[in-house]
Amino acid sequence: MTISTGDKIPAVDLSILTQDGPGGIATDEIFSGKKVAIFGLPGAFTRTCSARHLPGYVDNADALKAKGIDTIVCIAVNDAFVMGAWGKAQNVGDKVMMVADGSAKFAKATGLDIDMSAKGFGVRCQRFSMVVNDGTVESLHIDEPGTFETTSAEVMLGEL
Numbered sequence: 001m002t003i004s005t006g007d008k009i010p011a012v013d014l015s016i017l018t019q020d021g022p023g024g025i026a027t028d029e030i031f032s033g034k035k036v037a038i039f040g041l042p043g044a045f046t047r048t049c050s051a052r053h054l055p056g057y058v059d060n061a062d063a064l065k066a067k068g069i070d071t072i073v074c075i076a077v078n079d080a081f082v083m084g085a086w087g088k089a090q091n092v093g094d095k096v097m098m099v100a101d102g103s104a105k106f107a108k109a110t111g112l113d114i115d116m117s118a119k120g121f122g123v124r125c126q127r128f129s130m131v132v133n134d135g136t137v138e139s140l141h142i143d144e145p146g147t148f149e150t151t152s153a154e155v156m157l158g159e160l
Contacts (some may be wrong), residue, residue, distance in 0.1 A: 002111035002142070009135050012111040014075070015083030015100045027106070031135040034070040039151055040101075040112060040125040044078045044086035048148050053127070054090050056153035061095035064153065067160035069127060069131070075099045077107055101125060107130045114145060127151050131160070132147065 003009075012027045030036060031154040039057060041049040056065070057072055064072060072095065076083065087098035107113035107125040114126045127143040129151035139159060141150040 001138060003140065005137050005140055007137050009132055009137065011108075012101075012105045012109050014106060015080040015102065016098065017080040017087075017100075022080035022100075028135070030071065030073060030097070030099070031132050033134055035068050035134075036073055036128070036132045037064055037069045037153075037156060038075060039071040039129040039153075040075045040107065041127050042076070042114075042116065042124045043074050043121065044082050045089075048127075049076070049145045050086075050090065052148055053152070054086075054092070054096070058090060058092055058095050060153040060157055063157055064160070067149075067157065069160070072096045073099055075101050075106060075120075075125065077101050077104045112142070129156055131156065 006053045009027050009031050012023050016025050020105050041053050043049060054074055062071055074096050078100055079102045083098040083100045092098060101107055104113055106122045112126045112128050116124045129141045131138045143149055143151050
């Protein structure tokens with residue numbers, strides 16, 4: 001079952017790239033006591049994700065924070081090295097936290113997983129965006145596979 005507005009974010013261990021290599025980060029650490037804009041996508045370095053989805057959140061980071069967002073998180077079913085390299089290639093800096101869901105634990109726990117094995121990708125994350133306040137989902141958008149319509153930073157800004 002897919003997570004819904006009003007639901008709590010499940011407790012899952014994820015990873016990020018640190019100065020010393022991959023490091024663990026729990027969802028509680030990401031979401032507790034903060035208003036978080038999180039968006040998920042099928043994969044790092046993919047066409048729409050690299051050309052539109054991630055750049056939109058980087059370009060609008062200051063505007064999102066001006067509307068009360070404390071942290072912006074990008075999550076994908078990739079490892080921490082890939083997410084770190086993608087963030088560097090996209091000049092993310094400290095605007096967006098690049099979080100790796102390498103085993104799709106978060107995607108599966110939230111019901112936001114999608115089997116893309118027919119395309120050679122395996123289990124991935126659906127394209128989604130959420131505003132999460134202190135661990136509770138305030139808003140959720142999920143795009144249909146192959147589309148990019150409701151999960152952009154611009155749509156989120158318009159709703160905040």
